[in-house]
Amino acid sequence: MKTIVIIPAYNEEARIGGVIRGIVGLDIGLDIVVVNDGSFDGTCGCAKTEGAAVLNHPINMGYGAALQTGYKYALENGYDIVVQMDGDGQHDPKYIPYMLDASSKEDVDVVIGSRFKQDSGYQAPVLRRLGMIFFGILVTLVTRRKTTDPTSGYQAIRRRVLPFLASEEFPCDYADADLLIMLYYNGFTTAEFPMQMYLNERGKSMHSGIPGNLYYVFKICLSIFLTVVRENLKRGRREKCL
């Protein structure tokens, strides 16, 4: 199966080389594409030196938009499976073969690497952990599937999901817990795979600062609420037609 690894990256000159080498070192015939999201350091050059294809955004558009560019690339180039991972070294490439295996054996559309499915020793800051628990409960309630890590960006995705992810329905703002709910309502299956992740070396996340975190919580809650309402209205209309 033709597989590609998508790595969104913003100013990851220091780390992107190591991430790519880790994937190449698996030696399982994976293609790699780095989506350079308007970096102003040498991310593009480093990625190209390591042999990855690079998609350069002319402006910084955020993690979600960068992921979507990768999905569009995978769709255009006929890939069967997409693995997405972070470019800052948090995600260990050694889990990729296991995720691909889980995807085919369990016939799952999206395999999500979970830091909390088993005790991996991952220590998130308290507030962030509370947020993850809160959104995990929300997703579990709506999808009726136990979700322990609703914000994990380490995923293996099958081709049939890509048209949905490449569409305007994909939440480019922050594609997290609300995306899992959208996948559920669009008939895609998800499953979690236990893994260990490392804390970002710089200690910075894309949700830095109080305003950033508050907006993130607000946006995800609003998105989840509206997704549930939208989908239930759609179902109601469909039942009326029948």
Place this chain on the structure above:
Amino acid sequence: MPLIQKVFFYIVALSIFVLVLNLVRKRQLKESYSWLWIIISVSLFLLISQYSLLTRVSRVLQVTPSIVILFMGVIALLLLVLQLFLINCAQSVQIKNMAQRMALLEEKMDRDRRE
């Protein structure tokens, strides 16, 4: 309503209407963004013509007609701002899609050049 006030507001409503049409004529304003302005100027014109309706509404709401006019003015401005936000959102999506398209094409060109 005193005649002088009526004439003043008719002139204001007509001026907005003519200004907007002129901007559309000169292609400085697109038709798709002008409709709300046209509705506002026509509504203002009708409001002045049917002043008795305004006094009836203010009696029902137990406020003075000037409060009703102020409130309607605020609503009109909020609608204009909302229209701008909607346009802005649509354009953000277009910019995102264009930037993504550009990145994909640039990579394809690089690949073709290498081959």
